Amino acid sequence: MSGAKSFAGASAAVPASTPLLDIQDVSKGFTLHAAGRRVSGCEHISMRVGHGEFVGVTGRSGSGKSTILKCIYRTNLPESGKILYDSAAFGVVDLATLDERRMIYLRNNEIGYISQFLDCVPRTTARQIVRASASEAFEDEEAIESETTRMLEHFDFPKNLWDLYPNTFSGGEKLRLNIARAMVRRPRFLLLDEPTDSLDNASKAKVRELIEQLKASGTTMLGIFHDLEFMEGVCDREYNMQAGGFVAGSSVAE
Ligand SMILES: Nc1ncnc2c1ncn2[C@@H]1O[C@H](COP(=O)(O)OP(=O)(O)OP(=O)(O)O)[C@@H](O)[C@H]1O
Numbered sequence: 001m002s003g004a005k006s007f008a009g010a011s012a013a014v015p016a017s018t019p020l021l022d023i024q025d026v027s028k029g030f031t032l033h034a035a036g037r038r039v040s041g042c043e044h045i046s047m048r049v050g051h052g053e054f055v056g057v058t059g060r061s062g063s064g065k066s067t068i069l070k071c072i073y074r075t076n077l078p079e080s081g082k083i084l085y086d087s088a089a090f091g092v093v094d095l096a097t098l099d100e101r102r103m104i105y106l107r108n109n110e111i112g113y114i115s116q117f118l119d120c121v122p123r124t125t126a127r128q129i130v131r132a133s134a135s136e137a138f139e140d141e142e143a144i145e146s147e148t149t150r151m152l153e154h155f156d157f158p159k160n161l162w163d164l165y166p167n168t169f170s171g172g173e174k175l176r177l178n179i180a181r182a183m184v185r186r187p188r189f190l191l192l193d194e195p196t197d198s199l200d201n202a203s204k205a206k207v208r209e210l211i212e213q214l215k216a217s218g219t220t221m222l223g224i225f226h227d228l229e230f231m232e233g234v235c236d237r238e239y240n241m242q243a244g245g246f247v248a249g250s251s252v253a254e
Helices: 063-072 101-109 126-137 141-154 171-183 199-218
Strands: 021-032 035-049 056-057 080-089 093-094 111-115 189-193 219-224 237-240 243-246
Touching: 021 063, 035 063, 035 080, 035 243, 056 063, 063 080, 063 111, 063 189, 080 237, 101 111, 101 126, 111 171, 126 141, 126 171, 141 171, 171 199, 199 219
Parallel strands: 056 219, 056 237, 111 189, 189 219
Antiparallel strands: 021 035, 021 080, 080 093, 237 243
């Protein structure tokens, strides 16, 4: 990508058969100090996701769907197991133990995370939010500016909202801004944490369209959707947390 930042010391390519993500027996629990007890987040999760695949994660509420996604993005630190990720910059790395500097590089350049919530600095306009994200991935000002504009236009973000603060935006507008912010870095691997939950059917259809576009462009995705029927035809396989394995779809990476 033009003007994109690169990481010194990028390492060798790996065979095409290597899955993009290979989660091996990952567990994560939480200690609730005030209550003096432990809560299980997710237990013994193993799954592989092939390059370009879209895997849907299902399971009852509290079964650990968000916990495993956060372990991959490393906002949760796994307690045991490995999360092998076939990165473009460093080859295969274990996200469970990767040093912070390279983890931040991967978040800025390779792995995106989209939820239904828009976390941002107060009094920052929609344009500034996307621009700040672009500046993590691109070096020259021209590329930052043009990619910001391109993404806001691409995701149909209404022009009259570009220079407003997002606190008054609708759920669909916030989500589109969230997606534009994540996508401006052109991640090769996207984690989707229930992004469509608060949306009406028209906005959901728009998200599905975006996901279809991303899939066609080769982006690998792992997503939690409560309404998996809605994702039918886009989702290649379904991993169910209670079953502890894939329950639908053909195996690409196994
Ligand atoms: N930061 C945390 N501190 C303490 N407990 C947590 C934390 N994050 C998750 N948990 C607990 O871990 C378990 C799994 O939570 P998680 O959010 O992963 O479930 P989920 O399958 O995504 O649920 P839902 O579909 O309702 O969003 C729950 O019992 C939850 O209370």
